[in-house]
Amino acid sequence: MEDFYINSTSQNNSSDYSNITSNNDNFEHVMFIMNVVEYIIIGIGLPLTLVAIYALYSLVRNDHVAPIYVINLLITDLIQLCCLIVKVASLKNWTMGNGIVYLFHRFAVAASIFFMVCVALERYLVVAWPLWYRFRRTIKTSVVVCVAVWIFALVLFLTFYFWFDKKVYPTVSAVVLLLPFPLLIFFLGGTLKALSACRIPSDEKRRIVGVLVLVLLIYTLLFMPRLIWLLSDEGRNNFILRSLSDMFVKLSPLADLFLYVFMRKGIIDKLLASVCCCRMDSNDVGKSSGNDDSIYTVSSV
Numbered sequence: 001m002e003d004f005y006i007n008s009t010s011q012n013n014s015s016d017y018s019n020i021t022s023n024n025d026n027f028e029h030v031m032f033i034m035n036v037v038e039y040i041i042i043g044i045g046l047p048l049t050l051v052a053i054y055a056l057y058s059l060v061r062n063d064h065v066a067p068i069y070v071i072n073l074l075i076t077d078l079i080q081l082c083c084l085i086v087k088v089a090s091l092k093n094w095t096m097g098n099g100i101v102y103l104f105h106r107f108a109v110a111a112s113i114f115f116m117v118c119v120a121l122e123r124y125l126v127v128a129w130p131l132w133y134r135f136r137r138t139i140k141t142s143v144v145v146c147v148a149v150w151i152f153a154l155v156l157f158l159t160f161y162f163w164f165d166k167k168v169y170p171t172v173s174a175v176v177l178l179l180p181f182p183l184l185i186f187f188l189g190g191t192l193k194a195l196s197a198c199r200i201p202s203d204e205k206r207r208i209v210g211v212l213v214l215v216l217l218i219y220t221l222l223f224m225p226r227l228i229w230l231l232s233d234e235g236r237n238n239f240i241l242r243s244l245s246d247m248f249v250k251l252s253p254l255a256d257l258f259l260y261v262f263m264r265k266g267i268i269d270k271l272l273a274s275v276c277c278c279r280m281d282s283n284d285v286g287k288s289s290g291n292d293d294s295i296y297t298v299s300s301v
Contacts, residue, residue, distance in 0.1 A: 076112035077253035174230035
């Protein structure tokens with residue numbers, strides 16, 4: 001009887017050890033994949049983001065108003081990439097300073113979501129309220145809005161992080177993260193409705209819709225998994241689900257670069273035309289070919 005007990009105990013210990021070893025192997029495998037993806041995000045995202053910011057800044061100096069929101073969105077991406085560099089560089093030597101970097105990363109993510117809403121709102125106003133937007137769109141107004149967004153994101157983040165209990169914080173964060181979703185859907189629906197009665201060249205219409213659809217897709221595919229993870233009690237204890245949702249958020253700087261591409265004229269117009277299964281009128285082509293390096297030409301209509 002004692003021999004049976006000893007054998008059973010040894011088998012159970014062996015089984016527990018095998019499970020621990022298997023979990024450690026899975027953990028190391030997931031961490032290796034995440035590190036590789038992070039290196040790819042940094043290597044591709046950092047130089048392209050800097051180039052995009054410089055290109056858009058040159059347009060702002062020429063009194064183009066609309067790119068200001070996109071520039072701030074790319075600045076939030078730049079902050080996220082810098083935090084990711086610090087995290088990768090000090091992976092084996094975690095200190096209190098890295099915890100501060102983690103907070104900066106979360107703050108930049110929150111600010112990026114708000115600026116995505118600003119980009120969608122700006123496109124909606126251009127089409128749905130063109131006269132109102134024409135007389136109120138100035139660089140000064142856009143800068144004031146951007147400063148307000150930065151302050152709001154900082155205050156909101158610090159309040160939620162230090163004021164609410166750690167058990168309540170995930171739920172509150174999920175609710176705040178869900179708020180932009182109906183706004184993005186409303187802006188897209190309102191823009192589609194207003195475009196039918198708007199005198200805008202067909203290529204400009206496709207570009208506006210493309211930007212709004214892309215913003216909604218980026219938010220849905222990259223940020224909604226994080227929201228689901230925050231609201232799921234079982235998911236919060238699942239390392240793989242947490243890692244996947246975190247990785248989707250880290251991919252947002254690369255996805256935001258497609259916004260810059262969608263706003264430029266040229267090849268993207270041909271792509272959108274083929275997707276929409278329609279052709280641009282010769283007059284529209286003549287209007288759009290006059291300034292291939294500009295974006296947001298609707299804003300000057």
